[in-house]
Amino acid sequence: METIKDIARICGVGVSTVSRAINNHPDINPETKEMIMQVIKEHNYIPNNSARNLKRSESKAIAVLVKGITNPFFNDMIGIIEQETQRKKYSFILQRVEENENELDVAIQLVKEKKLKGIIFLGGIITHSSENFAQLDVPFVLSTSDIVNEEDNKAPLWSSVSVDDFAESYKMTDYLCKAGHRKIAIIAATKGDESIGKLRLEGYLKALGNNNIRPDKSIILHMEENKDSYSMETGYRLMKKLLKERDKFTAVYAIADSLAVGACRAITETGAVIPRDCSVAGFDGLEIGTYYNPSLTTIRQPVEELAKVTIDLLFNIIRKNGQHKKVVLPGELLVRESTREI
Amino acid sequence: METIKDIARICGVGVSTVSRAINNHPDINPETKEMIMQVIKEHNYIPNNSARNLKRSESKAIAVLVKGITNPFFNDMIGIIEQETQRKKYSFILQRVEENENELDVAIQLVKEKKLKGIIFLGGIITHSSENFAQLDVPFVLSTSDIVNEEDNKAPLWSSVSVDDFAESYKMTDYLCKAGHRKIAIIAATKGDESIGKLRLEGYLKALGNNNIRPDKSIILHMEENKDSYSMETGYRLMKKLLKERDKFTAVYAIADSLAVGACRAITETGAVIPRDCSVAGFDGLEIGTYYNPSLTTIRQPVEELAKVTIDLLFNIIRKNGQHKKVVLPGELLVRESTREI
Numbered sequence: 001m002e003t004i005k006d007i008a009r010i011c012g013v014g015v016s017t018v019s020r021a022i023n024n025h026p027d028i029n030p031e032t033k034e035m036i037m038q039v040i041k042e043h044n045y046i047p048n049n050s051a052r053n054l055k056r057s058e059s060k061a062i063a064v065l066v067k068g069i070t071n072p073f074f075n076d077m078i079g080i081i082e083q084e085t086q087r088k089k090y091s092f093i094l095q096r097v098e099e100n101e102n103e104l105d106v107a108i109q110l111v112k113e114k115k116l117k118g119i120i121f122l123g124g125i126i127t128h129s130s131e132n133f134a135q136l137d138v139p140f141v142l143s144t145s146d147i148v149n150e151e152d153n154k155a156p157l158w159s160s161v162s163v164d165d166f167a168e169s170y171k172m173t174d175y176l177c178k179a180g181h182r183k184i185a186i187i188a189a190t191k192g193d194e195s196i197g198k199l200r201l202e203g204y205l206k207a208l209g210n211n212n213i214r215p216d217k218s219i220i221l222h223m224e225e226n227k228d229s230y231s232m233e234t235g236y237r238l239m240k241k242l243l244k245e246r247d248k249f250t251a252v253y254a255i256a257d258s259l260a261v262g263a264c265r266a267i268t269e270t271g272a273v274i275p276r277d278c279s280v281a282g283f284d285g286l287e288i289g290t291y292y293n294p295s296l297t298t299i300r301q302p303v304e305e306l307a308k309v310t311i312d313l314l315f316n317i318i319r320k321n322g323q324h325k326k327v328v329l330p331g332e333l334l335v336r337e338s339t340r341e342i
Numbered sequence: 343m344e345t346i347k348d349i350a351r352i353c354g355v356g357v358s359t360v361s362r363a364i365n366n367h368p369d370i371n372p373e374t375k376e377m378i379m380q381v382i383k384e385h386n387y388i389p390n391n392s393a394r395n396l397k398r399s400e401s402k403a404i405a406v407l408v409k410g411i412t413n414p415f416f417n418d419m420i421g422i423i424e425q426e427t428q429r430k431k432y433s434f435i436l437q438r439v440e441e442n443e444n445e446l447d448v449a450i451q452l453v454k455e456k457k458l459k460g461i462i463f464l465g466g467i468i469t470h471s472s473e474n475f476a477q478l479d480v481p482f483v484l485s486t487s488d489i490v491n492e493e494d495n496k497a498p499l500w501s502s503v504s505v506d507d508f509a510e511s512y513k514m515t516d517y518l519c520k521a522g523h524r525k526i527a528i529i530a531a532t533k534g535d536e537s538i539g540k541l542r543l544e545g546y547l548k549a550l551g552n553n554n555i556r557p558d559k560s561i562i563l564h565m566e567e568n569k570d571s572y573s574m575e576t577g578y579r580l581m582k583k584l585l586k587e588r589d590k591f592t593a594v595y596a597i598a599d600s601l602a603v604g605a606c607r608a609i610t611e612t613g614a615v616i617p618r619d620c621s622v623a624g625f626d627g628l629e630i631g632t633y634y635n636p637s638l639t640t641i642r643q644p645v646e647e648l649a650k651v652t653i654d655l656l657f658n659i660i661r662k663n664g665q666h667k668k669v670v671l672p673g674e675l676l677v678r679e680s681t682r683e684i
Contacts, residue, residue, distance in 0.1 A: 004477055014476070016475075016499060018476075025666070061456075075414070075417040082436055082438055083438060092436055093403075093435050094435075094436045095428070095434065096424055113433070134346075135346060135347075135357060232633040288574065290574070290575075290607075323368050
């Protein structure tokens, strides 16, 4: 098998000249180029085969499909998953799924094209039926997304790992109630959300109920479809709106830290002081929550563990060392500077 | 070509049962499984071919190689590059490069394995020779990394896009000098850095010189190799160290916003107020800089434009619509709440 160096030697030119010829570079004599291309053709040299070492005998890859990549929380997850994947000598394909796309169709297409060994769905999926999932014939793991599983009693066809978003959200809201807050606003996902956002809202409502607090719709703010995302900017904008109802709440719970940071900024800009004038809480446990002024009360998701369990579950199946299972990891309520008892 | 549905029909079982057989799932009758596997074999059914539609005739992919993925700035870049790649119907492979790995070797290997159409190097590379680069025989773009190009006069063998890190860093330092600061500490990259970190430090030193300020080594802090990263945590820790020399500076310039945020937190925890007691400036223009308390003075890198130009340059070469070029985009000095005149 010829390498680019062999071709250069045969042609009596430098490697960079061969590269210029291959890459259709303008800075090369046309005759030289023709000569090089002729040699390449004669020797059946395939440019892509220039690798010095072939470390792996087989091309192995897994893909991560992400819906809702805007939440910085997923960036941390992706970083760790990608690192673990490479440690296992697999390539890592990152695929965004648009809001209006069916992630299963995308996955099936990708498996075919890239000969994937496995798939991780990050966020998103919640309402697909088992029958749909069965069409995906490589192992897959649902990571940080929960599923309404129709067949809970059977051994599952896939693995999943997440915190219990409902229970953790309940925990946060209940903490705020026990701290004396009776008027707790929430910055929630879109109204049509069928995923994590829905579970976190339900946890909030349940905790209010158990503390004999009637939900006040005027302080339940939803993101807008096709406009808002899990970003600081959205938190800032929704909080500006909420501030028009300033007398209706003593605490704000945003269902993501990114939203909470934006909300904090909006409150601070009015001259109010957090938590003296208003408590703010988030969810996720982003690094920024530790370093923000004030530091942010939140539910910490065990991001490292979530990512590692995701990879372990997937590779157990790929290597036929285990069977699918559902793993629920505990979140942790971190009470920091941004909330107080009243 | 049989699909998984055909196999299920032929076997007289459900699709999910076929899937279980393929995936070596324990919850299936061994005889049923054997029967299914036999049918699969007879029909030459390849599980991976179950895609309902074959949207693309050819498998096309580009890869992004990242060194130093810890800086959140790269996450924004990656997100946009990935989105643009998918818009062009290419797959997107993300590959981390470890500190001790040669990114060119990784790239050459990856081109071979994945039949890549192009490569983007994000961060990192700066000191490789053109001869080394010439061995990479697919088009590539160096994004947000600057290169010491030995052959500046020839038409380049690759494209690059970045801000002028030296000039932008000079701009920030000069602004602090003109605001009356003569004692400006810096949180810089590792001492051995040969990349962006080095350029930013040089810009700082040059600006001090032009303002007749002698650099004070005791307030030039470097990250530690194999320990520190472009994270808030590192900024926080280095600032704690720097605070022992509290009388030696009136301003701190951190070469990344992530570091600056950590530094702000460390200063605030001493009871000092930013910018009254100390000015703090960053670099990058992360979203958090807008929403932090106080909002952060920084150099905004045009992240969207950087990512889009990166993709445009690469696809111009892939599609033979243009030739390689070096693009330098302007950064923008954003003076916000964290710095003041003294």
